[in-house]
Amino acid sequence: xxxxxxxxxxxxxxxxxxxxxxxxxxxxxxxxxxxxxxxxxxxxxxxxxxxxxxxxxxxxxxxxxxxxxxxxxxxxxxxxxxxxxxxxxxxxxxxxxxxxxxxxxxxxxxxxxxxxxxxxxxxxxxxxxxxxxxxxxxxxxxxxxxxxxxxxxxxxxxxxxxxxxxxxxxxxxxxxxxxxxxxxxxxxxxxxxxxxxxxxxxxxxxxxxxxxxxxxxxxxxxxxxxxxxxxxxxxxxxxxxxxxxxxxxxxxxxxxxxxxxxxxxxxxxxxxxxxxxxxxxxxxxxxxxxxxxxxxxxxxxxxxxxxxxxxxxxxxxxxxxx
Numbered sequence: 001x002x003x004x005x006x007x008x009x010x011x012x013x014x015x016x017x018x019x020x021x022x023x024x025x026x027x028x029x030x031x032x033x034x035x036x037x038x039x040x041x042x043x044x045x046x047x048x049x050x051x052x053x054x055x056x057x058x059x060x061x062x063x064x065x066x067x068x069x070x071x072x073x074x075x076x077x078x079x080x081x082x083x084x085x086x087x088x089x090x091x092x093x094x095x096x097x098x099x100x101x102x103x104x105x106x107x108x109x110x111x112x113x114x115x116x117x118x119x120x121x122x123x124x125x126x127x128x129x130x131x132x133x134x135x136x137x138x139x140x141x142x143x144x145x146x147x148x149x150x151x152x153x154x155x156x157x158x159x160x161x162x163x164x165x166x167x168x169x170x171x172x173x174x175x176x177x178x179x180x181x182x183x184x185x186x187x188x189x190x191x192x193x194x195x196x197x198x199x200x201x202x203x204x205x206x207x208x209x210x211x212x213x214x215x216x217x218x219x220x221x222x223x224x225x226x227x228x229x230x231x232x233x234x235x236x237x238x239x240x241x242x243x244x245x246x247x248x249x250x251x252x253x254x255x256x257x258x259x260x261x262x263x264x265x266x267x268x269x270x271x272x273x274x275x276x277x278x279x280x281x282x283x284x285x286x287x288x289x290x291x292x293x294x295x296x297x298x299x300x301x302x303x304x305x306x307x308x309x310x311x312x313x314x315x316x317x318x319x320x321x322x
Contacts, residue, residue, distance in 0.1 A: 005127045007147035017085035020050035025091040026098030028054045034163020035089040035137035037067040041156035055098030064196045066155035075102050087113040090137035092121045092298025120289045120298035135180040138163025154191035161192040169253040212241045232267040232319050256280035275321050278305045
């Protein structure tokens with residue numbers, strides 16, 4: 001049974017905690033980092049002992065965010081600390097977060113707090129706070145800060161607005177609601193560095209980045225039955241173009257806006273022998289979250305993803321993961 005907890009129940013556990021790990025999903029995007037660092041600001045205000053962790057490093061696209069330099073990717077931190085409370089943000093499952101095996105090896109007792117906005121969330125925490133109507137997990141963290149009567153400073157506002165902006169394609173995709181726009185405005189009022197968010201997320205496309213976008217577009221395969229498109233990028237592509245594989249933020253959202261397309265799938269090879277799939281749609285009657293869940297991933301109705309072992313191969317007009 002999926003049990004939904006309240007903000008006060010979450011706060012009670014956090015206030016009682018002695019050592020906290022706040023975890024974002026692997027290959028963190030803007031919302032994973034925004035909610036991670038925004039929550040970090042709350043814990044800092046409460047004078048809690050905590051670390052922020054992602055199983056893979058964050059792209060330097062987000063280096064302007066507070067706490068960026070304090071983000072840990074070395075899993076030995078869990079051997080060196082007895083975390084009694086583990087907060088996982090923006091991840092539908094522990095496997096998607098990349099910490100299922102790490103946490104399974106812990107021998108001391110701990111409580112997991114699961115904060116997310118994805119409809120495919122597995123409610124894996126002892127405490128779960130899942131708000132599927134929110135545009136982003138960063139929006140949820142904002143609501144929690146308000147419910148907890150925690151002051152929102154400039155650093156928190158910048159982190160949370162960054163998460164909202166990146167998960168809504170700069171407040172343009174169907175996940176953007178009236179509430180989202182109101183919260184974005186309030187975060188600006190609280191001092192969010194909107195200029196930096198735009199500078200790092202929108203205006204930093206290097207020539208080689210545009211070339212790799214062009215390569216992905218050249219490889220588009222159209223399925224006339226599903227009215228979908230699929231394309232791919234390999235490790236070799238990233239090496240040849242001298243492009244950071246973690247800097248593709250925005251490509252999937254751009255492709256989903258193409259005319260008469262139901263949904264898109266972008267496949268990319270990662271350095272660690274994995275393939276990442278990113279689904280997108282702008283249509284209310286399409287649920288790409290269900291597609292991702294069928295492949296072991298997760299997400300929400302209009303944006304989701306999965307990760308699986310393998311490499312990409314192109315044969316007879318088809319893209320395969322082998």
